[in-house]
Amino acid sequence: MKHLRSQREFIEALEEIGDLQRIEEEVDWRLEIGAVIRRSYDLRAPAPLFTNITGYQGTGFGVLGAPGALSGPGHPLARIALALGLPAEATGPQIMETIVAARARPGIAPRVVAAETAPCKENIALGDDVDLLKFPTPLIHGNDGGRYIQTYGMNIARTPDGSWTNWSVNRMMIADKNTLGCLIPGPQHLGIIRAQWAAQRKPLPVALALGVEPALPFVGGMPLPEGADESHFLGALFGEGLEVVPAETVDLMVPATAEIVIEGHIAFDETVLEGPMNEYPGYNAREKSLKPVFHVSAVTHRNDAVLPVVAAGPPVEEDHTVTGTMHAAEILYQLREAGLPVASAWFSFESAMHWLIVSVRSDWHEETAVPSTELARKIGEVVFTGKAGFGVPKVLLVEDDIDITDVNDVVWAFATRTHPEHGEVHFPALPHVQLSVYLSEAESHSYRAGKVLHNCLLADLFAKEDRPVKGSFENGWPTDIQQRVLAKWETYGYR
16 A cells, blocks of 8 residues: 555656646636546546646646546556555456455544644635635536536535534535535535534534545545544555644644645525536536535645646546445445445446446355345345445446456446346335436435346356356467467557
8 A cells, every 4th residue: 555645646646657647738727627627538548737727827826637537548547546555557346345444444543743844834814815716726617607616625524512524525616705605415424514503503614625635535435424534534544644734714624735725614594606517427517506605714725736626527537436436335345244245346437326336256146045136135225225325326236257347348247137027126215316317306306216226147047057158258268279369469460
């Protein structure tokens, strides 16, 4: 495990493997930056780092785009792997096992360091000196309602009794120089904490940390149980506590190496117009509405601060890689805790997080002696209950001869193994996110909708010696022929 303790160390690591593109050509914060980021997703190009932004030349400020997106051939999961302390070449299953192993370990609390040594305190603005517009926050999409400064940062908040500190990623739009509009869905942990403060008719103290060390957005996307502190999980992952310092105007600790920290209070009785902004299902958003207002009391930042930016939309972008990776890992942990014969779990990034793929060990039938429908029902009951399964509408259940991180393998298994008439297990009217475009208005507003598990299991349909075997390169030719072909591949004229 290599713990990258700042966004700057992460940028250096990306550059070392050729997965960073420094863009010195002038780019406009009005839509051009967002379009470049979107194009980089589509091509799986290196992460763009913008250093010459219209109207912000000479400030030293920059923008890092696509910080958690997929990379090119050779190390497609590099940004995820490096962020979580693994080599760039790490596979999906290796990433899953690393997270699940940390989930089983005791948390390690953050470690307070001296403020005078903390990079995030190099510049401090308080009260009337606060100006959010000093940063080159882009207008990302053509249909956005404003400039979103929070697309990949950490919202840090604590319950009124001080028993629970939560770290999460929720979008925030600049309303003016010292206020933000915030999307805070009630069922999410930040919404639960805000409701506790609102019940006391008090604003929610909050710190927004931007440009944090690369594991933090992943940890913030981990659907840990209510009451769990995500920063402690980061400590368990790396075996050492996150370095933090006290905020200036709210009673919260913030990451010492953050590029930018925005402090203040979210009102319990005041709103501002927010939206639209595109979200993870991948469609252009049209809705704007009144949302809670964040009054900013302080901004601290590093010299030459670099703002991370996500251009949400169709797969694959950070809404899919970050949330998908961490939710799949938590679901895998819960399935194993339930004693089920599960090999792994993975969200198909290409499905915009609408397909969770669960693989079970090939010997599941010999071990459990139950029909696949019963096993599928048990797995669905674990997946679809609790915070981790809140956003999961569809599960594909396969045996572990399928590479669940390979979308081609998954589509093949789904198409050829699930019965069109009785291959589905339905779970009606369960808690669900409101963003899936197929939901009715009633389902969207009630946060409840039906879910389904597609049963692609074969082991109980055939005797062990008669089970279908994929006619792949590995399974269809003798080992010596495989080795000969691989050794002569370029001799044949291929590259």
